[in-house]
Amino acid sequence: MLMRSKEVRETFRKCISRRDGIRSFGGTSKISSEGTQHSYSDEEKVAFVNWINKTLADDPDCKHLIPMDPETDSLFKSVKDGILLCKMINLSQSDTIDERVINTKKCTSFTMTENLVLALNSASAIGCTVVNIDAQDMKAGTPHLVLGLLWQIIKIGLFADIEISRNEALIALLGESEELDHLMSMSPEDILLRWVNYHLSAGWEPIRNFSDDIKDSRAYFHLLNQISPKGDGDDEMRIDIDMSGFSESDDERRAELMLKQADRLDCRQFVTPNDVVAGNHKLNIAFVANLFNMYPALNRPASNGIDYTIAGETREDRTFRNWMNSLGVAPHVNHLYSDLHDGLVILQLYERIQVPVNWTRVNKPPYPILGSNMKKLENCNYAVALAKKEAKFSLVGIGGENINEGSSMHTLALVWQLMRRYTLKVLSDIGDGEKVSDQVIIDWVNNTLKQGQKGSYINSFKDKSISTSLPVIDLIDTIMPKAIKYEMVKTGELTPEDKLNNAKYAISVARKIGVRVYALPDDLVEVNPKMVMTVFACLMGRSLKKVDG
Template sequence: MEATGQKLHKVDGLTTLGENGIVHTICDEEEVAFSNWINNNLSDDGDLVQLLPLDPQSQELYTKINDGLILCKLINLAVRDTIDERVINKKNLNTYTKLENLTLSLMSAQAIGCAIINIDADDLFKGKPHLVLGLLWQIIRIGLFNQIDLSNVPGLLRILDKDENVESLRKMSPEDILVKWVNYHLEKAGCGKKLGNFTNDVQDSVIYTHLLHQIAPKGSGVGLGPLSVDGNVDRAGAMLEEAEKIGVREFVSAGDVSNGVYKLNLAFVANLFNKYPSLPEPDVEEVELIVAADKESREEKTYRNWMNSLGVSSCVNWLYADLQNGLVIFQLYDIIQPGVVNWKKVVQTFRKLQSMMEKISNCNYAVELGRELRFSLVGIQGKDLYDGNRTLTLALVWQLMRAYTLVILSQCTHANDGKLVGDKDIIEWANQKLTASGKESSIKGFQDSTISNGRAVIDLIDAIAPGSIDYEMVKDQGESKLSNAKYAISSGRKIGAKIYALPEDIVEVKPKMVMTVFACLMARDYSGTKN
């Protein structure tokens, strides 16, 4: 919940259907915080010399992101190598090449889990404030939260209670982990206070002052002086001066702290954690626990990002924990086939004593719906989803993603006869498109080993959007496969294909993900527009 006291202004927005004007409320603090974050993290990028620094007070954030360069760089800052730099238009930009960059940034943002519903390249080109800030927050949040896990910070085991384990940590959201991390340090500091939220609990800066003092390196000069300052705003200012000593004065002003602005205080704490987790390294026994714990696979990450990009109401952080109650699965069914879910059968608020049975009941209904949609769910029961059985959960999730992809494709091809486009249709289309464009490459199926060099995908993209590929970038020697695959994925996104797969999926010829790549390119070809 946002605290009061924020500086807000209103901007007019018009719907695409020509309805009455809609008024959007913009948070001035976010404009300033995001501008400063961009300046501090991208100022050394030679491609942005003409754009940075942004003036946080002038609203030029909205005009300077309209060529897509800042957004592309920010996405790569959040999730390294998401966008192949070779694909970004960087020089002599005109309206068309700017829109290409913006399309590339939107498709790439979607691929890392940003919900980009009702936003397109033209909205960003026009600098619509509420849409720009909404997208920037999602990208920045993903970047900040990426490091909050055991693989990056093994010492996170230290924040767990006695009755908790590695699996408990996985089930926590990044926000919950940050709260536990802060409280761990407050207890070590003997503070006597506990953090419960990022709004009211931080307004007096007492927690922040103790936290900074506890995590700061020895000899940094960070002290508890702000505690003796009267007034929340002045105390927050003094606290931020202490933060400045160790280079963590990011996202918040004194007013943002004293007003309890949720997003910015959350970002402030996440940045503190990323720079100074200050947790003891695990011992030998604990290291064994961490090593034994399965890490998120590429496939799991792709599914998670896909779900989040569709705007499911509960953010998916760990696939098995967050699908356990069935609610996200029902939302996906409703997106794939609107109206298929009978929500009267779904328990949405769980009672403490009955929650296990209610969640299993939901999962049973989820499996039942899958069978109605002709999913292959042999041997899968609701209890398997509730228990987080990886193999069986992934079997359902893949079929959800496949169904979604084919529904979108069928809509684009105008196949409204109730029959979905199938694998054979996609392969036939790809080969016909390649042949008609004079390309030498072809595919026999989604397991065709020749796909691994990326050539077929690259040629197909050029066939869909002639001239979109710079063939000087395409290599046939040495370590060229991964390079070609990276170029192919980003090039596909640049022409508006909603590709979630990763370059490694092409190199390793993972048939499931390869199928989605070709299906998304086919949808892009039939739509004829750069979404």
């Protein structure tokens, strides 16, 4: 007899619930698809709990949470007051959240929600994808969403220094006759793979991945042996790796012996012997990234007449890149210019601003070996055509070839207009589709400040008073009374440090009241008119949403 569809579904659910290390459960909030079935990995939960326990062990604000028991579901309860998430975000990208803004004392349901909103908006600002996640999901401890967000936050921290402009010793990984630009365009994961193989070249075969090729732990033994301190520096203590476990016949026992050696380097993190033998890609990547951060064992090579001048990522580049990644574009954008060269990410961003894309016209990877760049150029040409004809962007003298070649000036011109349209779309949605000009926003800011009986006023988004952040702070206090604690705010004659502290405070409070701000404190201090506009526009959107209920 044929099984009814409901019976089939229930049988399937029971089957997937029994997979080793996999737990399943229903969805919770409406945003995260109530009634759907999700699963999560016990291995990830254990790894993340141990990492958080280690990194937050000395934080006085987390004493009520740490240590968590990795064998229970304590993690999912510990995120509900938002403090742990805020702290982990700051560990991954320091000063993202002004800790004066975190509610740490006797949290109520309301102040917990405030912390969670602050955490989610701050996570978005550092490039985490938080679509389909809200504060209620975190409060409920929805396992797959908690683990998914934590992995993004942890990975951003682990990968932060795997970037050549921040770690010039990575130039040592350049291949023979390889251009520096190629190395700079590689993803952190690809650079990690190259780093491992650089050290393995001294006596072991290269690996191609962090799953199948590391299952026997032998590559790890060689890596640990190469990167362990040799006692060459004045204060460096030599640590000799015991290689006897290399010849152990049992894979799991060999993995345990390898991890004991990693422990001597204080690097036994993220993986268990079973995770190594199972080839758990995510956790092995984290293990290797932590090894790299602790013991890179690289020296910047002599230039020998080669120009190794490195222009690091600008603050503006990073803001745009984080904005794109927070919207869930694929592939992940690691480098603003080289990663947009096939037009795919730009075309996805059009959909976010309701510019229709005919995806049947778009070439998708994998691209053919012969003529691959022509396929990418066709996408870029289409992206520029849409920008001019459908989005009505101003792109004088910009063609698809400029995007394809990674021209910073031309790419920024397009990306800024995308971000601007995305920001203003919130206002036009509230205002029944009416277009919003800069002057409309400026007038609204000044009228609102006047209604709130504030002394602040701006003439434009270049107004020097914005460097104090007081117009932003006063505006927040007007649209959300009691959100600002004025004892935290510096007034009068301000030093550069005072201005920066005000800016950090303003942006964190804005995020705490539900404003998704991508701008950085320096944008306010330096009065970057583009980013200043986005801050005021987002605050306007928050205020109008509040009025609409």
